[in-house]
Amino acid sequence: MIEIRGLVKQFPGTAHPAVEHLTLTIPEGDVCVLIGPSGCGKTTTMRIINRMIEPDAGSVIVAGQDVMRTDPVSLRRSIGYVIQQVGLFPHWSIADNIATVPKLLGWTDHRIAARVDELLALVGMEPETYRSRFPRELSGGQKQRIGVARALAADPPVMLMDEPFGAIDPITRARLQDEFLRILRGLKKTIVFVTHDIDEAIKMGDRIAILRDGALVQYDAPEAILARPADAFVESFVGTDRALKRLALIRADAAIEASGPAAPSHAIAAHASLRDALAMMLSNGTDALAVTDSGGSILGALTLAGIRAHTRSGGEANH
Amino acid sequence: MLLLEAWQFIVDHPQRFFGALSTHVALSAAALGLAIAIALPVGILIADRHRAALIAISAANIGRTLPSLAVLAVAMPILGTGFVPSLFALTLLALPPILINTCTAMRQVDPDIVDAARGMGMTRTQIVRKVELPIATPVIFAGIRTAAVQVVSGAVLAAYIGGGGLGDFITAGIAMMALPQLLVGAIPATLLSIGTDRLFGHLQKVLTPAGMRTR
Amino acid sequence: MKWLRNNWDQVLTALGEHIVISFTSLAIAFALSLAIGIWAARNDRVFRWSIAVSGLLYTIPTLAFLALLIPIVGLGKSNAIICMVAFSLMIMIRNVATGIREVPADVVDAARGMGMRPVEILTRIELPLALPVIVAGLRIATVTVISVAVVAAYVNAGGLGTLIFNGISNDFAPKIWVGALTSCALAVAADFCLASLEGRLRHRTD
Numbered sequence: 001m002i003e004i005r006g007l008v009k010q011f012p013g014t015a016h017p018a019v020e021h022l023t024l025t026i027p028e029g030d031v032c033v034l035i036g037p038s039g040c041g042k043t044t045t046m047r048i049i050n051r052m053i054e055p056d057a058g059s060v061i062v063a064g065q066d067v068m069r070t071d072p073v074s075l076r077r078s079i080g081y082v083i084q085q086v087g088l089f090p091h092w093s094i095a096d097n098i099a100t101v102p103k104l105l106g107w108t109d110h111r112i113a114a115r116v117d118e119l120l121a122l123v124g125m126e127p128e129t130y131r132s133r134f135p136r137e138l139s140g141g142q143k144q145r146i147g148v149a150r151a152l153a154a155d156p157p158v159m160l161m162d163e164p165f166g167a168i169d170p171i172t173r174a175r176l177q178d179e180f181l182r183i184l185r186g187l188k189k190t191i192v193f194v195t196h197d198i199d200e201a202i203k204m205g206d207r208i209a210i211l212r213d214g215a216l217v218q219y220d221a222p223e224a225i226l227a228r229p230a231d232a233f234v235e236s237f238v239g240t241d242r243a244l245k246r247l248a249l250i251r252a253d254a255a256i257e258a259s260g261p262a263a264p265s266h267a268i269a270a271h272a273s274l275r276d277a278l279a280m281m282l283s284n285g286t287d288a289l290a291v292t293d294s295g296g297s298i299l300g301a302l303t304l305a306g307i308r309a310h311t312r313s314g315g316e317a318n319h
Numbered sequence: 320m321l322l323l324e325a326w327q328f329i330v331d332h333p334q335r336f337f338g339a340l341s342t343h344v345a346l347s348a349a350a351l352g353l354a355i356a357i358a359l360p361v362g363i364l365i366a367d368r369h370r371a372a373l374i375a376i377s378a379a380n381i382g383r384t385l386p387s388l389a390v391l392a393v394a395m396p397i398l399g400t401g402f403v404p405s406l407f408a409l410t411l412l413a414l415p416p417i418l419i420n421t422c423t424a425m426r427q428v429d430p431d432i433v434d435a436a437r438g439m440g441m442t443r444t445q446i447v448r449k450v451e452l453p454i455a456t457p458v459i460f461a462g463i464r465t466a467a468v469q470v471v472s473g474a475v476l477a478a479y480i481g482g483g484g485l486g487d488f489i490t491a492g493i494a495m496m497a498l499p500q501l502l503v504g505a506i507p508a509t510l511l512s513i514g515t516d517r518l519f520g521h522l523q524k525v526l527t528p529a530g531m532r533t534r
Numbered sequence: 535m536k537w538l539r540n541n542w543d544q545v546l547t548a549l550g551e552h553i554v555i556s557f558t559s560l561a562i563a564f565a566l567s568l569a570i571g572i573w574a575a576r577n578d579r580v581f582r583w584s585i586a587v588s589g590l591l592y593t594i595p596t597l598a599f600l601a602l603l604i605p606i607v608g609l610g611k612s613n614a615i616i617c618m619v620a621f622s623l624m625i626m627i628r629n630v631a632t633g634i635r636e637v638p639a640d641v642v643d644a645a646r647g648m649g650m651r652p653v654e655i656l657t658r659i660e661l662p663l664a665l666p667v668i669v670a671g672l673r674i675a676t677v678t679v680i681s682v683a684v685v686a687a688y689v690n691a692g693g694l695g696t697l698i699f700n701g702i703s704n705d706f707a708p709k710i711w712v713g714a715l716t717s718c719a720l721a722v723a724a725d726f727c728l729a730s731l732e733g734r735l736r737h738r739t740d
Contacts, residue, residue, distance in 0.1 A: 077440030087435025
């Protein structure tokens with residue numbers, strides 16, 4: 001768990017502080033997304049957590065330890081660090097890159113080799129093939145996978161990620177986001193994830209912290225921010241299509257009605273989102289769909305009215 | 320034929336020739352070694368000190384334009400003639416390329432790579448030793464190669480200040496218009512210089528880290 | 535210094551000789567290197583060959599090169615000029631060729647597409663854009679030539695080296711100082727002028 005209290009940072013020569021009395025608590029195991037327009041202080045805040053930047057005032061407590069009282073070097077070895085350009089070491093093989101922190105911590109060669117292979121498999125890259133390759137032989141997406149593997153190597157409880165998928169093309173980015181969520185499911189890690197992309201924030205975050213000019217504007221779960229934006233800035237930041245974004249977070253089977261018009265002509269899978277359902281209704285000119293499970297049997301019906309009711313009530317959502 | 324006469328000269332005066340050759344090589348090797356011992360650490364140390372680096376690189380750039388013979392000649396009134404003044408002057412000539420290349424190469428390492436290394440918990444020394452220096456090695460070594468050729472070529476001129484070496488045969492040959500002797504100096508000196516360039520070129524390839532070799 | 539005050543005409547003569555032979559060599563080399571460099575820019579084989587030869591020739595020690603020319607051309611200014619032209623050619627051919635080759639292909643393509651003839655493309659587009667690199671080569675060549683000219687005094691080419699050699703053989707330090715320091719000043723001044731020219735040309739194309 002990460003506790004940030006009254007954090008202040010102003011860079012010399014600037015008119016305005018980069019971070020202004022920021023207070024924020026991230027529960028253990030959460031993915032907290034820091035988001036906001038350029039200059040809002042999200043990257044600065046992240047880099048203060050592992051003391052790549054020193055704060056002017058305030059405290060950061062990571063897993064019960066005050067980071068200001070911890071030696072920066074050993075602090076960083078216990079926190080995973082992923083940056084946008086990855087920064088793979090070109091003169092080292094993939095295996096050596098991944099093994100960076102374990103080597104710094106003095107692990108045995110045997111343990112390191114086993115861990116490297118484990119991580120390569122985890123990020124979906126054949127250990128046999130990629131172990132001894134070099135960064136220049138990899139594509140952008142592959143480099144970022146190795147970046148994530150490298151950050152996970154020493155199994156740190158906390159990870160800092162600064163726009164990790166920002167330099168990747170949109171198709172690969174979506175795939176990497178899915179894979180990363182899959183990887184996280186098995187592990188218990190507290191993640192601080194910086195992005196400027198609201199859709200990525202909604203997809204990746206358990207909680208989103210919206211920052212502006214160094215101050216915290218809203219800190220809540222994605223569906224809550226979409227349903228109840230704190231002010232006009234948040235409203236415009238999340239986009240005028242926030243209603244649709246919310247629908248994308250709700251499963252079709254969450255809005256099922258036991259009874260509906262008999263025999264709807266089209267069906268939709270239970271795990272699809274209400275937004276997909278709405279799109280299907282619009283393109284087929286219908287206002288009711290049958291909701292089917294993976295076997296194909298009908299679980300119930302979904303109506304346009306039912307979707308509208310869900311929007312109005314600001315109802316429950318699940319990923 | 321001139322070449323045959325030159326060869327005959329070597330056969331007739333083996334000690335003189337090999338004496339001069341070994342002095343030449345010793346002088347060059349010592350000057351290069353000293354220059355590396357001074358310029359390499361300094362280059363690494365000032366790499367992250369912006370102002371010191373700029374001053375050092377500007378000074379070295381000026382040093383690089385100075386005529387070699389002028390530098391050698393200036394050593395004479397101060398240090399006299401012989402091996403030591405020659406060594407001093409040749410070391411001075413070898414410093415600029417090594418210093419400039421070392422400093423520039425260290426500063427040009429991709430900042431994202433250094434940021435990642437720092438963020439993962441490497442100490443400053445570890446970053447220099449494990450990341451910046453290996454990545455900078457090809458360019459640093461190119462500087463050493465340039466310095467090596469400069470020193471071997473410059474050592475020919477050491478003859479003028481009593482430093483010995485193959486230049487002695489050239490100066491004697493010109494003074495006495497004895498062409499064979501002239502060639503005894505000129506041809507081996509040329510071969511030595513070209514050979515040094517080739518040798519260091521090969522070393523440069525060998526010392527480039529595997530991940531960074533252009534295929 | 536007293537010697538300097540009494541003998542500044544000697545120094546000026548030497549300086550003049552030095553500048554004349556340097557300038558002559560550079561002018562010849564510049565003209566030749568433009569011709570050969572343009573050819574090398576178009577022709578891959580010539581390019582690779584000229585890079586290889588230039589790399590080789592540039593490592594030959596100055597005095598050795600001058601000495602090797604003696605059996606062929608004897609002593610004197612022509613010996614020195616041949617040597618200096620050879621060294622400068624090597625650097626400048628490479629820079630002319632590389633400079634032209636580095637002109638972005640799309641710029642040349644646009645010029646062709648607009649109906650420029652090859653000669654016009656060369657003179658109005660490629661050479662002007664290659665100018666910073668060419669001047670960079672000229673700068674290295676100039677410094678090299680000044681340095682060679684110092685040594686060339688030993689093969690009776692005149693120049694500031696005569697003061698140095700004279701001073702050494704007569705063990706007369708002031709002459710050594712004047713000769714050495716003047717040649718250093720000349721080299722630094724020439725390098726500085728060409729460096730600012732190079733800088734201004736680079737900024738022009740940014």
